[in-house]
Amino acid sequence: MSGLWISIVIVALVLLVFSIVMWSRLSVRIVYHHHRDEDDGELDVRALFGIVRIRRRLGAIQTEPTKQGPVMKAVHTAESATESATTPTSSDGPASKKSLKVNLWDFTKNFHEWRDLYKKAKPIVRRLHRESTVTRLSLSAVVGTGDAVSTGIACGSAWSVLSVVSGYLCNHAKKSVLPKISVSPVYAATAWSLDADCIVQVRAGHAIVAAMRLFALWRRRGPHGTPHSRVNAYGDV
Numbered sequence: 001m002s003g004l005w006i007s008i009v010i011v012a013l014v015l016l017v018f019s020i021v022m023w024s025r026l027s028v029r030i031v032y033h034h035h036r037d038e039d040d041g042e043l044d045v046r047a048l049f050g051i052v053r054i055r056r057r058l059g060a061i062q063t064e065p066t067k068q069g070p071v072m073k074a075v076h077t078a079e080s081a082t083e084s085a086t087t088p089t090s091s092d093g094p095a096s097k098k099s100l101k102v103n104l105w106d107f108t109k110n111f112h113e114w115r116d117l118y119k120k121a122k123p124i125v126r127r128l129h130r131e132s133t134v135t136r137l138s139l140s141a142v143v144g145t146g147d148a149v150s151t152g153i154a155c156g157s158a159w160s161v162l163s164v165v166s167g168y169l170c171n172h173a174k175k176s177v178l179p180k181i182s183v184s185p186v187y188a189a190t191a192w193s194l195d196a197d198c199i200v201q202v203r204a205g206h207a208i209v210a211a212m213r214l215f216a217l218w219r220r221r222g223p224h225g226t227p228h229s230r231v232n233a234y235g236d237v
Contacts, residue, residue, distance in 0.1 A: 024049060025201045026047050026201065029044040030198045035193040036192065040058060132173050134179075135177060135200070139180070144188075151186065155183050159183045173200075
């Protein structure tokens with residue numbers, strides 16, 4: 001009887017831990033700054049009440065010509081993936097620089113395949129978006145062309161774009177705060193800068209299910225990143 005009770009307690013503890021993990025909130029913060037030709041950003045993901053933390057810092061976005069065509073490269077810094085909630089985070093901690101490269105020519109050549117892949121992934125992302133909560137959304141831009149008339153037109157266009165982006169993020173979310181949008185004109189000089197700060201929270205269970213479905217969809221892509229792989233030749237799985 002003692003062995004049976006021990007098994008029941010173990011199973012109950014496992015179910016309790018599993019429920020806590022699935023119902024805990026996953027927090028994702030995206031910060032992006034663009035000033036002239038300089039880009040700076042940060043992706044901060046926290047799970048299990050801050051015990052698990054993944055941080056990526058964007059250093060630069062570059063375009064390089066190659067024999068295969070122009071390549072867009074994003075240089076980012078990967079820091080420690082897991083840290084204790086009581087351990088202070090240091091900006092001088094261990095980090096390694098990595099780069100993500102996208103061949104623009106291959107992307108253009110396989111545009112229709114990428115479009116089909118986007119259509120398949122869109123319902124998964126939209127469903128996850130409907131379960132998310134936007135707790136912070138701040139968009140600010142500084143626009144200047146050196147001419148008063150064209151600066152006014154550019155500011156109106158920037159305001160329209162930022163309003164559409166914030167409207168999409170907030171209106172399709174389960175809950176959302178009031179977004180902060182600002183566009184500052186500069187009439188006497190040429191200027192362009194963008195600052196964005198967004199925090200989105202979602203249940204870990206919804207995020208895990210969406211990640212598994214997106215991973216299965218990504219595995220069915222072809223050798224050049226297209227969805228026409230040998231798996232799709234026999235039908236969707």
